[in-house]
Every structure is written in structure tokens, then in C-alpha cells.
Amino acid sequence: MLSRMFRTHGAIGLGLLVPLLSWGVALARSQPEPAADSDGQRIEDLVVACHICANEGVMDSFGHLSVRSAKNPERFFMSRALAPAQVTVADIMEFDMAGNPVDPQGRRANGERFIHSEIYKARPDVQAVIHSHSPVVMPFGIAGVSLKPVTAQAGFLPLDTPLFEIREAWGTAEERGMLVRDSTLAKALAQKLGKAPVVLMRGHGHCVVADSIRRATIRAVYVEMNARVLQSALQLSKNVTYLDEKEIAYNATENFDLERPWDNLKRRLPEASKR
Amino acid sequence: MLSRMFRTHGAIGLGLLVPLLSWGVALARSQPEPAADSDGQRIEDLVVACHICANEGVMDSFGHLSVRSAKNPERFFMSRALAPAQVTVADIMEFDMAGNPVDPQGRRANGERFIHSEIYKARPDVQAVIHSHSPVVMPFGIAGVSLKPVTAQAGFLPLDTPLFEIREAWGTAEERGMLVRDSTLAKALAQKLGKAPVVLMRGHGHCVVADSIRRATIRAVYVEMNARVLQSALQLSKNVTYLDEKEIAYNATENFDLERPWDNLKRRLPEASKR
């Protein structure tokens, strides 16, 4: 059903697409909602998450978000190579655990899709992965300064956030670059992530994972906020008070209300993204 | 009358709410204004204050604002658990001094509502409380650097702004977190606030209080401004000139024109918030 929808959209021009999508929205209103955690719902959330991350400055023209399939945990959904702000349902592709698109239909996949497949393989608990080049998080990896939690809202962070140095993964290779463009590099990244919710990538960006695309989105937003606050605090004094073990343990027990920031960040989207 | 309005709005869907509110506005124009300091006026101001604080970056998806009842000083009004930018009159609930909602009608209250009830109990002069997670104020508490007044517009600040360390309130508890989720913690916070207009909360945010919701809003905006300016000044030199006792004493005697910034900040609201 989904792949049929993609094929149809792939065949028509962009001019036709917008009215069709509007019609889809109108239809959705008069029809039953997608099941609470169906792939349809996950893909719908993924598109909103792309727009939120772009709107909140988590994403620039690059970076990508994915969600695992609810039906088949060996599959995940991610947009074709496209700026997150521009992603629509028609741009979502399905991938297997080798990072291969199941039915590309001529659409170009992100070169760094292996980040997602390797994390899904290593972490069965993870349902969503966000890879960002956030300019407020990146300085920490570059300066070798720990991105520790200093704000209650980022209490999901561990005492220390792991940092991936791609030079270690490349070892003594004659040639080496910055992008995580194959499974070997991605496996090293997933290993560095370990059981953490976030891994920094020196000079490149970071990844955020969670048990839903909504939670990953909210986490990505609060990783930014924590980075901003920590940057300012460290400029005021080197004697900063971080959250301690007890505070982090307690945070894990709190029933954090995801829907509140999700609804608010959705509301903040420009009109064009809400259609 | 008010609680009846809530009940009606609670029973109808969101789709109906917006036209009804517009109709309310149209009606308000042809009818007499609410009395200068009635509960109706305070609630109307509270909703505008929510939108202003969100629009000026004082509030993110969390944080909350309240106003004491003009009719019954043992009661106060605050929105249900909802991002401040999204609050409408229909979301305002009434609370007693134990922090219990008087007539919840199934609406979920903010977990940290005790911050408000305990401050109202401790400070009969306070008519409004704003609790924010502002990312420009938070670094001061985290870095243990005093948020002192450096700008004439924040001359309402004392020589030193008190800082609440929740670890002290928890003492040697086995488990402890960051949120002020019961009366005991909130009482300790109110005690730290003392007679000040602002209290910082380490790693969490801060509270601003005043004798009206309008003044609390303007204060919240200028606490942000003072924090921004002080952060920059301290990055230029450690030898900063703070306002001194005389300047603060004089500031207290000046008839600060509240309506000017209030009108301007209201004007800056996005169109959707003005309806």
C-alpha cells in the first residue's frame, strides 16, 4: 500500500503533488486515523519530525531522520537525499538492515544511511535515529569538552556523552574522510554510541536515538538547549554544576510528557509545512 | 460564570473553539470592558502574558504563569499542562492554596503547580508568578555566578538574586530529582525567594513574581535582557560595574511605565495569538 503510494507520487510532477497531498489530508480527516503505532503513523510522524528539526535549527540542508518499521523491525524508513524541511510522505523510502533501499524507484538515498542501519542492528530498543550537523552541539566535540547534562530537561543525557573520533575508525588508512559512508565506519559509530541516547561526532555533528520518533525529536531539541546553556555557563565559570547520578536516575523514572513539546513544536511550523 | 464558560468550552471540540473565541472577541468589543481588576481581566491578561513570554523566548514548551484571584486571594489561576504559546481562556484552571485544582473537568494540571501555591502563601504581596526555563538565565545558576543588575531596566533586581539549590531541599534523600513537584520542595523554594522579585533554580530555570501579571511579564523580559547583557559584559571583563544600592533604591521610587512595554510586546505577537 505504502510502496504503491510512492510509485504513484514518483510518476507525477511536483505541480500535481501538492493538491494530491491536500486531498490526502482532507481524506484523512473524514477517514479513521492510522492505528496508534502503525507504519503509516510512524511515517507521518517522521515527516513532521523532519520539519520540526529544520524549524528549530537542529537540521540544516543536510542531516537525516529515520524511524524503524513497526511491522518489520528489520526495516526502517528515511527520506531520499533531501533537505529535511522539504520532505513529504512521497519522499520516504524503505531500507533494510544492510542500508539498502528496498524499492528505490530512482530516488537517491542518503550517502550516510549506514549510520541508521548499524544503529538499528546494534540497538533493538531504538525505534528512531536523528543525525544532525547542529552548530551549537558541534563545538563540544571539536573542543574535546564533554557535553554533560546541566538542565533538568536534558536529564536523559548520561554523566558523559560519548564522542566518536572517525580517525580512530579509519586507523592508519592512506586516505580518510569525515563522512560515515559505509557499514564499517557506521558500525564503529554504533559501538561508540553504546547504550547512550546521544553520540557526538567530532567535526561532523551528532546522533540522537530514542524509542519513538517523537521522543528522538524532543531529545534532539533539548540536546541543543543543553549545549547552548552549557556553552554559556562554561563562559561564565569553569566551576559548573552538572546533574549528578541521582538526578539522572530520578529523571529516568519521571513520566516526561512528550505530547506537550511535540504539539507546541508542531504548532511553530510555518504554514506551508502543516498542509 | 467563569467556571461555566470553562465547562462549555471543555465539552466542545477544538474545531468549534476558534470561531467561538472570535465571536467572544466581537462580543467583547460591543460590550462593556471587564472591570479594571476583575478576575476576568486578570485571566485575559494571563493568556496574553503566556503568549508574550513564549514569543519573547522566556518560555519554551514547558514553564507556566499564574495570577492570584482578585475576588478570593486564597485562589489562583493557571493554565492546564500546556505550552504557554497554546494557552487560551478555556485552558485556565482555578487552584487553591494547597495546589489542588478546584474544578479540573478532566484537565491535567502542571506537576509543578506547588511552586505557585507556596509562593502565594508566603508572599501576600505577590499577585503573579512566572516559572521559566530560560536558556539565557539558567547559565548563571549553573555556573554559580550572581545574576546582579547591570542595566537600568532591570533595576528592580536586588544587589544579589537568590539561587535555589534543590539538593539542599532534598537533603540526604536516597532518591532526588530536579523538579519542584510537591509542597515541601516548593516551600523551600519560596523560602529562598524571600522578599526578592526573582529566584534562580540551579539547572532548572527561575521564577519571577510581581504585584500584577503585567509587571511580572515585563520583569521576566528584562531579567532575560539583564542576563544577556551581563553574560556579554563578563566575557569582556571581570571588572563589571553593577547597579549599586543607591541606584536600586532610586529605581524603586520611579513610576515605571508598564503599559508601554506591555502594549509593544502584545503588538509583537503573531496574528494567530491576537484573536
Next chain:
Amino acid sequence: MLSRMFRTHGAIGLGLLVPLLSWGVALARSQPEPAADSDGQRIEDLVVACHICANEGVMDSFGHLSVRSAKNPERFFMSRALAPAQVTVADIMEFDMAGNPVDPQGRRANGERFIHSEIYKARPDVQAVIHSHSPVVMPFGIAGVSLKPVTAQAGFLPLDTPLFEIREAWGTAEERGMLVRDSTLAKALAQKLGKAPVVLMRGHGHCVVADSIRRATIRAVYVEMNARVLQSALQLSKNVTYLDEKEIAYNATENFDLERPWDNLKRRLPEASKR
């Protein structure tokens, strides 16, 4: 003619004002433009300058701009006490060199209007005065760090920008505050300004002067930019290269194209301000 226009506008409600102004605009299009440097043109520019300074972050809800009368150099024009973003032609009042409004018509004047009158008295070359509370300029006065020119666009700044410390003006007074609310304090400020284009006011803001309201506006915008750039440069290194005497002397000889930034900043105004 002008004062008659004010009287008429003063007598009608705000609801009537907007259509009248639109009509005024329509009329202006079919009628001859105001003379190149008439008071009508100066007032029109003053209103645009208010909106630009608000839109570019030079002004918050306070701060004020004025222009000297072309017809009578012993008079100047400034809005009533109102946020600059909200100023319309109907809000402009006329003042004499004692800082008294010529025909207030019940409108409240800015408490700090003496800043303007004293500068106009001390500096016959000055045709416009802007007083701002800019949060990016203020840190320099507070930190006691010189706001020196580091960018070609701010080459109008002298080797050192004077800093006004209001405590010196108050001397050993029992009571003293931060605001420049009378002629005595304002005279001390004008004296500190001397022949400079800008004077910083510790913990309060700064003033920019020029030979036209357009030039004062562009200067105000580039004082901000210079402050931002210098703040960042000083955070990178204490070994900063400032413009030197020759570069400043040369800058004074260049025919800086005012219309280019003026037009662009006007274009950037929100639609509502352009009517």
C-alpha cells in the same frame, strides 16, 4: 499646518486613524512629494527611523529618536512616550530647547527628552539624536571596555567612544538613579559626547547623533554591528587590530552611500509598518 494635523488626529480615535493614514498615503502618491528637507519630510523619515531601529534590534520598548526642525533650529520633533515600533506621524510632538513640548495636546512626553534638547543646544551640527538601550552595545560601558572601530562600516567612530558615568554627574548626592531625567544630567551627558558621533551610557544604553535622521539610523545599525564583531573578536584574542587614525581620517572623506542601507532597511520592515 503640522500642529493642526496633530490636533485633528489627537481628537479622533485609533480606529479612525488607520484608514485616515492610508488615505493620507494614497493622497501623498497623487500629490507632490514633500520638499527635500522640509519638516514634513523629516517627520516622515523620523517615523520610518523609529520602525527601522525597532526592527533591527536597536530599540526595545523604550528608547527614542528625534530630529531637529528644518524651519526652526530651536525646535525638534520626537514621538510621545511610546515604543518606537508603534510610532506614527500622529504621535510626533514638537519640543523647544528646554525640553518642553510646544503643544502637548494631552500626550505624555518621554521623561528623558532632555537628552535631546541638551545635545541639540551643545551641537549645532547635529540634526538627529537616537537614544537606545541596545543589549549588544551596553556590555562595553558596563565592562569598561572601549567601543573602538574594528569594521570599515563603523569607520565614523573615533579612536575611542566616550563613556558617560552618571555617578560622576550626580556627584555626592544623597539619592541618585540611572535615568537622564533633567537638564542638568543631560548637559553632563552632552558634554561627555563632545564632538563624537556616539556616547555610551554605563548600564543604560547609548546615544548616536548625525547630520540627518537617515544617517543617525544607519550609524546606529553599524554601531551595533561593530559592537557584535568587536565582542566576538575580543573573545578570540585580546590582540585585536582596530582601525587606526589614517583609516578613520580616510573614512571621513568617503561619500558613504546612505540611501542604499536606508532603502534596504525600509524594505525589511514588516508590512504593517510600511503603510
Next chain:
Amino acid sequence: MLSRMFRTHGAIGLGLLVPLLSWGVALARSQPEPAADSDGQRIEDLVVACHICANEGVMDSFGHLSVRSAKNPERFFMSRALAPAQVTVADIMEFDMAGNPVDPQGRRANGERFIHSEIYKARPDVQAVIHSHSPVVMPFGIAGVSLKPVTAQAGFLPLDTPLFEIREAWGTAEERGMLVRDSTLAKALAQKLGKAPVVLMRGHGHCVVADSIRRATIRAVYVEMNARVLQSALQLSKNVTYLDEKEIAYNATENFDLERPWDNLKRRLPEASKR
């Protein structure tokens, strides 16, 4: 054909221009696209690049962008003296390698057009030049701190970005300024640029060059991002990890997808710029 279009547009008022341009857009849709790398396409891209650079904060009211002619490599196109945000096709002028406008039609050329002509002469590989006064890049030249690449997206930067000190070009001249207003100064700037993609200009701004106007635009945006990230990193620690030789070499071999950010940045333009 192009110069005729300019003449026509030059002769008509701005009121007529907008509908004509809209009509041009409508026409363009029903007509064949301009050839892939024709001068028509380059000029169209140049106008979009002007708007993108303004919208992304690379450009203020000054600064300018140019593209070499595809037909005649001894010519280049650049707007008349106008803020980049306001540039339309009708504002584009043609210049020769001496920096002289071929057919000015009364339009005023940028005083610093020699920057462009001298770079085109010295660098046959360069097809586009962007000169900006970016306030986030400028601090590096002023502080004498190297703008080195720290982010994968700015991996096109060399190990060190050259810095132009105009005082060296002026030597012992009696008078000297900051602007590059003749061929002699511009030649010295082009020499400092050498084979690099970027040259910083102390206290003035910087230039970005590339083999297309699209690539120059994307580079300009990522030079900003790299400057922002490096500024923050250096505030966290002096022990920063820069991209190394291998990473830069590898970056040069990667087929960086230009269309993705170009499309996204185009989408971000305000509606008025898209007509």
C-alpha cells in the same frame, strides 16, 4: 538580447516592473528553460544567490556577488550598487576585465567592483565571486585568528585561510582607507587569495570564489557556519581539533551535492523574493 532587456527595464518604472517580472516567470514556465550554462541561467542564479546570501545573513545592505560570462570569459555580471536583497535581473550590469561597465545606462556600479575583475583575471578557474561583510567571519581577521576548517561541511577550506591586510597594500602612503576601490588594491587582494577558495579582509569582510555561483553561495553559507562553530569551540577550549590534510584531501574528492542546499536555501527565501 540581455542588454536590450536591461534597456527596456531601465526605461520603465518600478511599478511596471513587478507585473512584467511575474509575466516573465509565467512565460518561463511555458517556454523552454534557459540552456544549462547560458548567461541567462547564470544571471538568474546570480539574482537568487543575492537573495539567499541576504536571507542567510551572509550579506547586509552592502557586499556584492558576481558571475563570469559563459559566452565571454573576459566579462562578468554584477548588480548595480544595491543591497543584494533588492537585486532583480534588471539591476544586473556587464563588466569588462578592467572593472568598467560595458553599458551602464546611468546605473551606478559598485565602488569595489575591481575586487571581482582582478580575481577573474588572476584565477581563470573562478566563475563566481562573493564579497561579504559577514559579522561572524570578520572577527577572525580582526583578532588575527586563523579561520581553519573544523566542520566536514567546510572541508573545502585549506589548512589556513589567507588574510588580506590592506595596510600592506597601501604601504607608506600618506592617506589610506579600508575599501578596495581600485585595481591596484584589488590586485594585491587577488594575490593574497592565491589558489584558495576564501580570503579574509581584516576589518572589512571576506571573499569566496568557486567554479559556479551556486557553489560559491553554498560555500559562503558554510564559511559562516564554520566560523560560528570555531568561535564557540575556541571559547570552550584552545585545544581544538581542526580537519587535517588527509580529511581535506578526501573532501576534495567527494561529489558534494550542491543542489540539495541550493534548493533548500531557495525555499527559505521570503515569498517576495521568489517571484
